[in-house]
Amino acid sequence: MQSVNPATGEVLQRYQDHGPAEVEARLARAAATFPNYRRTSFAERSRWMARAGELLDAEKDRIGRLMTSEMGKTLKSAIAEAEKCAWVCRYYAEHAERFLADEPVETSASRSFVRHLPLGPVLAVMPWNFPFWQVFRFAAPALMAGNVGLLKHASNVPGCALEIEAIFRRAGFPEGAFQTLLVGSAAVAGVIADPRVRAVTLTGSEGAGVKVGEAAGRAIKKVVLELGGSDPFIVMPSADLDAAAKTAVTARVINNGQSCIAAKRFIVHERVYAEFERRLKAGLEALRVGDPAQDGVDVGPLATAQGVEDVERQVTESVRAGARLVTGGRRVPGRGWFYAPSALADIPPAAPAYREEVFGPVALLFKVRSADEAIALANDSVYGLGSSAWTNDPAERERFANELEAGATFVNAMVASDPRLPFGGVKHSGHGRELGPWGIREFVNVKAVSIQEPKAGAAHPGTHAAE
Template structure:
């Protein structure tokens, strides 16, 4: 079988190689997932919660080592990688605490003696996950899925095999039964086969549009549910009433978080013309002051992009934007030397005729636009195929309400940076995908919402809602 390589983006060094599992091993693991589901679904919620809390403890105890694995494998700064492990512990505890309430029976009115809905698990769920948040993307799926009584099988990005195996080890150390969560070291060419396997009940994917389309198409042919999060080109809108200093400082963080490789990173900065020059000068100054370097160094602000291929793609997108007429204000070329480094870059006034105007740009590259008024700001913000997040900076209630109602996005954060939070539903519209992760909505995506009708009073005795009459 083909080999997977773990490459350090800061040096280009190959850290480890892993062979894909053979077909026989894949079959064994899928059979194990199906068998484990039949028993795991009957485990009481309180017991599931205890193991999920133990997973949180394992993550916190090992956060430094796990963070180092993430940093070496995909280049995020060490402090952000450790914080990612801590956030994974948070989502584990969140669902351990709230799953019972989220999944509880809900009494409904009807002509029968008693009617209610019950959330029941559906089976093994395939998760196809990306490299940019190698732990968080997985745990925000796994914590609710396992608490709901499902089991998980992970096809992680092929360039983060060490992270993928470490996640499986966390669940094993936390006491989850064998087969409750499994990492499958397989390439993308085998995903369709796994999706179509009758033992897989559903699939979730975070990644590119192409990958999402392929998984959704395969699932559609066999009538299986999918949840997709396919990236974005988030707008960051700044109006004259905003606290400009706070907006600029947050804008720099929002563009360069995770070395600029985040689906919900702000990528297009749309600023009212009355303050655009002040914003531009302050923003470029702050971007230029960021330290680019070794992600293991505590003083580093921006590390490398994940791979040589991504570095080349990023360079091509910047070159195309400038060639089309964009004003290059900072950066604009790979750093050169060892590793896959691209400096913080700012380009203003990219015309709509440039592909870079509407593409998602993964890396520390910001596009600046000027807007005459609220109408034009909304028009520019919506003039992309994506609709994941959006950030709006204004202290005018009327403007705030316009943006909340009219921005085509799964989330709008007012005077704040877009971020995922276990307590809040997360997902997008348009070509950013469909479905929701996190919060109550996330745990209910992969359940059978069964309607139960008890026609006579004798059958209804002792059932949900009996004490309400």
């Protein structure tokens, strides 16, 4: 396992994979830690989690440089990612106890309530594109609920994986409360099958989701899947076109275009299409591409050599199929895995860019004649993660909120994750939710408790039927 700088192709550091004996030791440690850890109070966990947030804030520059060197995001965005991780730690440190409080229920018993109890060791299979945020948005609620975590991170960010483990230990969490497994994808099914692992969550590609979902299904274990997206960005005639076009550029190239919730399909009403295309093209061409560690760089490299090859293939084959190249459409010469910010228009259904998720800085433009057509095209995808709609018409806003098939709809704003809001998708974008009270309740036993107090003078309380 090794870290490779995507801006140069240089190997930064090599790591020894965890073999079967080390994996077994870490599984055993997780299982041994859980019985005592689950009995810790919310106050104790809150102190540790708040301390983790303090460490992230205090060391955000160093942590940001680690992310930038391993996967190529701009240093500014990497530092912001560390800050966001600190936010989610503080959020769950403050709110977890309330989110998981007993819920009274009126029944014929003396007292009935719902209690939320931890499940045990939870395996997280995480991607490289947001190497800290994806992990912390799982780990903060899972650990605050009383579970212990096992992280199988992407193989190209081992330094980030080990650093996250170290942060939790330094924050005061017991040694076995959060551990990294430096293993390849071939080892995941075996870890899921292990009876000591009680649940699994994955953020990643659709293909990875299928494999993890199958393994979890065979083991009859709870699974949360946050998979790919081909998010629509709809622009209607009443929209503030200047704001929409500027946001569109940012929404497409965020994280060098490598985000599940990046806007990918720009569905624009014909009355404003020509001007929107002109502004989007100018915005993309004004971006500075280069070393992500340098100030003023807007777009860094793609994270892997395979990633840039995939984007190049999708664009080339789409143009061959009849798509019009608006701008870009080429690798950036020199070292590293850079691809120029690009846009395609007039994309036929047979083109790869029409159906596949393009995981790089490539905008896809579509012209429509009505809100009906915009909604139909937006929903004509196997994915349903995020969606953005730009309109100042109240009726259109209501329609987009109700009819877009996605886990989130942002009106006159770009899609973003927020600790206070549920995050997840529908269709092939997965199932289950992260963040907010919804996320912390994914990995708990929602347990019904009913207590019948003895009646005065009765030696033995009566019993109810079994079911």
